[in-house]
Amino acid sequence: MNAENIGRYIHERGDWPFFVWNEAALADTLAAVRYRQGRLFGRMAALGFELRAEAVLHALTQDVVKSSEIEGDVLDDVQVRSSIARRLGIDIGALAPVDRHVDGVVEMMLDATQNYAAPLTAQRLFGWHAALFPTGYSGMAKIAVGTWRDDATGPMQVVSGPIGRQKVHFEAPAAARLPAEMTAFVDWFNAAATLDPVLKSALAHLWFVTIHPFDDGNGRIARAIADMALARAEDSPQRFYSMSAQIRIERDDYYAMLETTQKGDLDVTRWLHWFLGCLDRAFDGAEATLAGVLRKAKLWDSLAGVALNERQRKVINRLLDGFEGKLTSTKWAALTKTSADTALRDIGELVTLGVLVKDEGGGRNTRYSLAPGR
Numbered sequence: 001m002n003a004e005n006i007g008r009y010i011h012e013r014g015d016w017p018f019f020v021w022n023e024a025a026l027a028d029t030l031a032a033v034r035y036r037q038g039r040l041f042g043r044m045a046a047l048g049f050e051l052r053a054e055a056v057l058h059a060l061t062q063d064v065v066k067s068s069e070i071e072g073d074v075l076d077d078v079q080v081r082s083s084i085a086r087r088l089g090i091d092i093g094a095l096a097p098v099d100r101h102v103d104g105v106v107e108m109m110l111d112a113t114q115n116y117a118a119p120l121t122a123q124r125l126f127g128w129h130a131a132l133f134p135t136g137y138s139g140m141a142k143i144a145v146g147t148w149r150d151d152a153t154g155p156m157q158v159v160s161g162p163i164g165r166q167k168v169h170f171e172a173p174a175a176a177r178l179p180a181e182m183t184a185f186v187d188w189f190n191a192a193a194t195l196d197p198v199l200k201s202a203l204a205h206l207w208f209v210t211i212h213p214f215d216d217g218n219g220r221i222a223r224a225i226a227d228m229a230l231a232r233a234e235d236s237p238q239r240f241y242s243m244s245a246q247i248r249i250e251r252d253d254y255y256a257m258l259e260t261t262q263k264g265d266l267d268v269t270r271w272l273h274w275f276l277g278c279l280d281r282a283f284d285g286a287e288a289t290l291a292g293v294l295r296k297a298k299l300w301d302s303l304a305g306v307a308l309n310e311r312q313r314k315v316i317n318r319l320l321d322g323f324e325g326k327l328t329s330t331k332w333a334a335l336t337k338t339s340a341d342t343a344l345r346d347i348g349e350l351v352t353l354g355v356l357v358k359d360e361g362g363g364r365n366t367r368y369s370l371a372p373g374r
Helices: 023-045 049-070 077-088 100-114 122-132 175-190 197-211 218-234 243-249 251-262 269-302 310-322 329-336 340-352
Strands: 157-160 167-171 356-358 368-370
Touching: 023 049, 023 197, 023 218, 023 269, 049 077, 049 100, 049 218, 049 243, 049 269, 077 100, 100 122, 100 218, 122 175, 122 218, 167 251, 175 197, 197 218, 197 251, 197 269, 218 243, 243 251, 243 269, 251 269, 269 310, 310 329, 310 340, 310 368, 329 340, 340 356, 340 368
Parallel strands: none
Antiparallel strands: 157 167, 356 368
């Protein structure tokens, strides 16, 4: 091995950024993923407009919420759903108030996936970064927003552990390299496809997060870029699955695979194999989404002639969309901003209609669930 090719990280090697991989080792996995991808889109295309919109709304909500959660930033899923619905013109009834941080994250993700065919540029990336950090702060720390990092406080490192005993997992290229590094990346991303676009998504994710060009938000923007490439692969702005939701489930493996790859050579076969497997498992989540959308449609069809108030419709939808924990009269009152007596009356009507059933327990701790078959 030449001395120029030796370094702690792949970006320090003389052959950076010329990635290589074993096409034969990936061929079967890639073919299987592409088959499932096409089959999923075919099934979703067969749905009516409203059901398709509901599936898209669910997938995009998952993408925004889970991509932020990977980085430890917990967003209110109701706000995210409302922000997406408003921007896409999807009717979900009353919209929740949305703070500007949530709106910014949604704006970035929608620009990446809805405007997937538009060129990726430095200015567009700066806009995404500014949308992620509208106050100019990441937590309590002021950061450079809408521009490349300058390393004024030291090299960009990915670390874990308590202060004083931190472990450095990765150190990004020096700030002085960023203009040239990002020009090369953007030119490659916008160039006419010469490889499978799903593989391009995986490479773009790895390449961007290795450059790590911003003070913060690099992981979320890397995943948005990967989603943009996947939208190009499908030539559609409609998202029926969430790669970020699956990465959140596999977060430890995700970080371990990134670290191993960034400390290896330019053969990224293992990273591509992991990415394809993760994408395949994300399709399983889409199947669950489809089942939930169809269940929701079936329930509302069965209640077509039933007079329900807005509070009841709101809570039923929350249960169908994935309500955390168990429903109680106290939670009902909080969700609908009403009194305990009104909550009990609303719930009682739904129990009589067979929409809700009482779980085991009683008194103040009575819990309710959607009736089996609903």
